[in-house]
Amino acid sequence: MEAAETTGGGTGVLEQAAPEAPFERDSALVYFRGQLRPYRECGLGPMTHALHYGTACFEGIRAHWNPARAQLYIFRAAEHYDRLAQSAHILQMKLPLSTEQLCALTRELLQANRFHADVYIRPLVYKSSEEIGVRLHGLEHDLLVYAQPFGHYIEAAAGVRCMVSSWRRVDDNAAPARAKITGTYINAALAKSEAVENGYDEAIVLGQDGHVSEGSAENLFIVRKGTLITPSVSDNILEGITRSTLMQLWSEDLGLPVVERSIDRTELYIADEVFLCGTGAQFTPVVEVDRRTVGSGRIGPYSEALGRLYSKVIMGEVEKYREWCLPVY
Ligand code: PMP
Secondary structure (H helix, E strand, O other), rough: OOOOOOOOOOOOOOOOOOOOOOOHHHHEEEEOOOOOHHHHHHOOOOOOOHHHOEEEEEEEEEEEEEEOOEEEEOOOOOOOOHHHHHHHHHOOOOOOOOOOHHHHHHHHHHOOOOOOOOOOEEEEEOOOOOOOOOOOOOEEEEEEEEEOOOOOOOOHHHHHEEEEEEEEOOOOOOOOOOOOEEHHHHHHHHHHHHHHHHOOOEEEEEEOOOEEEEEEOEEEEEEEOOOEEOOOOOOOOOHHHHHHHHHHHHHHHHHOOEEEEEOHHHHHHHOOEEEEEEOOEEEEEEEEOOOOOOOOOOOOOOHHHHHHHHHHHHHOOHHHHHHHHEEEO
């Protein structure tokens, strides 16, 4: 099947390739217990520790199919695996492979599955011991890597409508937001479902101190008079890879200032532009918060310019950033 046109559209919001159909999950290959196996042969025991206590950490990585180059590019794989190692370290686990080996393994996995469409890659490091007892120490752990074709996580073509969640972000001294820990995602799930079930697209979550932290699974930016503002890494956020990508594009390529500081709730209402970003959500402009329009209520010019550039970068179309794109074939 021909992949759809994937370069950025006029709105600056990424248009993605249609997943190749049909994807047969049961026979898809997964890296599990040290080798590639069909999905249906990957089984975990009912008492697996991570299933009961949330003692696992994960990554979400994307690979983008570039039809003009007939190439699949994994975006910033090394940075994702470095972060996975950090999350694992916080949970007293060590990755069985180096970042370099994990990047090579991921290429092999995508090749073996013969993906020729946009793909989402999900590595998971989990406490694999099958026993009762909530703790981190003295347990075995293992790594799996799963991948599947994947399109939009949020429909963002016209921008999204957000509510400030009644749930607060987990705090570093309770459950660290900077690590991608499976158990901690109950916090994101509570916020997301509250927002969607109240008719919004996404939640914006405040930290314990009342300042903005991030979306349910996205980092957040506001634009005020051409300055890009985002909560700092000590504001209970995930240290997002898309976040750092966009900050670099903003300052180096658009030549505009970036500031990391706390953001008040009402700054969301009066900002010129607001957007969310993440590997799943990609670049997602926000056009409404708590029933107040952001700026004109349409995707703003800065978001359009940044979104368009980001779409080109992840597709391997910008020479300067080609090193971020690991070719699969
Ligand atoms: N915050 C949270 C809570 C997330 O789950 C994600 C998605 N990984 C992000 C931010 C964005 O991070 P990244 O750009 O590295 O995907």
